[in-house]
Amino acid sequence: MEQTISNEVALRIALASRVLPGVTIGDTIDALQNYLGDRIDEEALKKITVTNLKTAFGQTYDLDGEEDGEDAGSSDIAAYKEAVRILWGETEGEALPPIEPYTEGDMPGSVRVAVASNSHEQLDGHFGSCLRYLIYQLSATEMRLIDIRSAIEADRAEDKNAYRVNLIRDCQIVFIVSVGGPAAAKVVQANIYPMKKTEGGAARERLAELQHAIVTSPPPWLAKILGVDEKHRVKNYKADC
Numbered sequence: 001m002e003q004t005i006s007n008e009v010a011l012r013i014a015l016a017s018r019v020l021p022g023v024t025i026g027d028t029i030d031a032l033q034n035y036l037g038d039r040i041d042e043e044a045l046k047k048i049t050v051t052n053l054k055t056a057f058g059q060t061y062d063l064d065g066e067e068d069g070e071d072a073g074s075s076d077i078a079a080y081k082e083a084v085r086i087l088w089g090e091t092e093g094e095a096l097p098p099i100e101p102y103t104e105g106d107m108p109g110s111v112r113v114a115v116a117s118n119s120h121e122q123l124d125g126h127f128g129s130c131l132r133y134l135i136y137q138l139s140a141t142e143m144r145l146i147d148i149r150s151a152i153e154a155d156r157a158e159d160k161n162a163y164r165v166n167l168i169r170d171c172q173i174v175f176i177v178s179v180g181g182p183a184a185a186k187v188v189q190a191n192i193y194p195m196k197k198t199e200g201g202a203a204r205e206r207l208a209e210l211q212h213a214i215v216t217s218p219p220p221w222l223a224k225i226l227g228v229d230e231k232h233r234v235k236n237y238k239a240d241c
Helices: 007-019 025-036 050-056 074-088 152-156 160-167 181-189 203-215 220-225
Strands: 111-117 132-138 143-150 173-176 193-196
Touching: 007 025, 007 074, 007 143, 007 152, 025 050, 025 152, 050 074, 111 203, 132 203, 143 203, 152 160, 160 181, 173 203, 181 193, 193 220, 203 220
Parallel strands: 111 173, 173 193
Antiparallel strands: 111 132, 132 143
């Protein structure tokens, strides 16, 4: 059975990948598995050193700073050292927002919304490349962040878009900065409504706009999600909302 990477470990891997030149998140996961095996957790990450991380990436690096018989660039070595510190959890990094308690049925008349995010509680991610999805339960009067789902393992999936869709399949709506045509088709086929907000912004601010629409004049697609009878879906809808 394949191990699920925790949010904390996923965050460390994602941040470490950002500081390594020309390295993707998938590359980093593969390199870590080369050295650690399938089990990648906080304890295992503490075993990583600069030497074995570079070796896992298929490079050689000795303690004198020589790589493949030539002096390694100081910026390259510095990047690997920073990546190792991140993997160890020794840098401050990025704090994820707290998850709020939720039990099914707590919020009658609510919808579940995924937000594509790369940083804290921001809508700033593309569907096919965001680091995580923030999952909110949203009603006319309340908004709760009920889950944070790492998407870094999508990079290793045979069908990356399908993996991401399955990750948020219990949601009715997904907010994204951008989404490609094939990915959008898979999202719609899963009965998830994509809301493209190219300007991005604070997730709760964008969700507040949706909340306002629920209260005032939900468009027909939203009224359908909310379970409004078909003949009443356009009754109070204003096209300029």
